[in-house]
Amino acid sequence: MTRGKIVKSIAREVLGSRGVEVWSRLELIGDIAVIKKPIKTSLTLEDFKALGEALARKIPGVKSVWLAVSPVASPYKTRSYVHLAGEERAWTxxxxxxxxxxxxxxxxxxxxxxxxxxxxxASLTGRGEVVVNMFAGVGVFSIVIAKISKPRAVHSIDINVDAYNLMVENVKINGVEDIVIPHLGDAARVVEEKLVGVADRVLMPLPDLALEYAPYALKALKGPRGFIHFYLHMGMDKKREFLGKAVDIVKSKVESLGWSIPNANSRVVRKVGPGLAQVAVDALVEKTG
Ligand SMILES: C[S@@+](CC[C@H](N)C(=O)[O-])C[C@H]1O[C@@H](n2cnc3c(N)ncnc32)[C@H](O)[C@@H]1O
Incomplete structure (x- = not known):
């Protein structure tokens, strides 16, 4: 049975016919399970707590269950949660x-x-490259790249002090202190102050700011050529024309800044809402003139 079907079947057992209101998506983050509260629901907090108890009992390895009660919000991309069952522990x-x-x-x-x-x-990153990750969170992208691709350095920026502190810990936990360099602050400011002209590759895994901060991604590049991974939110269409549109949007932004894109690919990373996708645009950029 898929995870979604398990949630649905447990919801039916606990809540009877009202179980249909429960969303099937369950995220497992370490030993924490997260379910999302539907925007409109007749289910009460007590109903969700009963469901949480059953999920903690029946899903192997789950020690704590939380209900996400808000969408992901800027600037730190965090959500509000209510603890439902198991250990009242948000870290894992x-x-x-x-x-x-x-x-x-x-x-x-x-x-x-x-x-x-x-x-x-990580598989696109070459050995010995210098990478700048402008929106690094707790360092997952940066540390996976450091472990798999053996780059020379990954400069890893985040503005959220909690993310930065966890990133510093995670760099130690994974033994990549000689590769991943955490920076606390606004990515534009950190690039301007410390990282102009250092990178072979720049990551911009924050759709809210990827286009606005494109000038700083270009400034971070070492030479007249480099790679930038842009992430955008795009409305989806049946013919998948949005994938081409994402490339066009990135091209016109980069061209307006005096650079060109001789080669670019795009792909859907994940669906983020009804009809809405997170799209990655991998761009080879070149300074014009
Ligand atoms: C979507 S998350 C990053 C996800 C992460 N790269 C991963 O793969 O798990 C975006 C991050 O950007 C950070 N952020 C938001 N505004 C920022 C800014 N102006 N400069 C640097 N980081 C910023 C947030 O705190 C958040 O941790």
């Missing part, structure tokens, strides 16, 4: 691609749904 160790990450789901952004994307970008 999340594992991905052989690396371990200390996270606190109430204070930092983390989702297992980016796992494949981390691996994909």
């Amino acid at each position: 160790i999340y594992r991905e691609h052989g690396c371990s990450f200390k996270v606190d789901i109430t204070r930092v952004f983390v989702t297992p749904r980016l796992g494949y994307e981390h691996l994909r970008v």
Whole structure:
């Protein structure tokens, strides 16, 4: 049975016919399970607590269950939660691609749904490269790249002090102190002050700011050529024309800044809402003139 079907079947057992109102998505982050509160629901907090108790009992390895009661919000991309069952503990160790990450789901952004994307970008990163990750969170992307691709350095920036502190711990936990360099602050300011002209590759895993901060990604690049991974939110259409549109949007932004894009690919990273996708645009950029 898929995880979604398990949630649905437990919801039916606990809540009877009202169980249909429960969303099937359940995120497992280490030993913490997260379910989402539907925007409109007749279910009470007591109903969700009863469901949480059953999930903690029936899903192997789950020690704590939380209800996400708000969408992900800027600037730190965190959500509000209510504890439902099990240990009242929001921190856990999340594992991905052989690396371990200390996270606190109430204070930092983390989702297992980016796992494949981390691996994909790591596989594109060359040995000895210098990478700048402008929106690094607790360092998952940066540390997976450091472990898998053996870059020379990954400069890892985040503005959220809790994410930065956990990133510093995670760098130690994974033994990549000689590669991953955490920076606390606004990515634009950190690039301007410390990272102009250092990078072969720049990551911008924050759709809210990827286009606005494009000038700083370009400034971080070492030479007249480099790679930038842009992430955008795009409305989806049946013919998948949005993938081409995402490339066009990035191209016109980069061209307006005096650079060109000789080569770019785009792909859906994950669905983030009804008809809405997070799209990655991998761009080879070149300074014009
Ligand atoms: C979507 S999360 C990053 C996810 C992470 N790269 C991963 O793969 O798990 C975006 C991060 O950008 C950070 N952020 C938001 N505004 C920022 C800014 N102006 N400069 C640097 N970091 C920022 C947030 O605190 C958040 O941790």
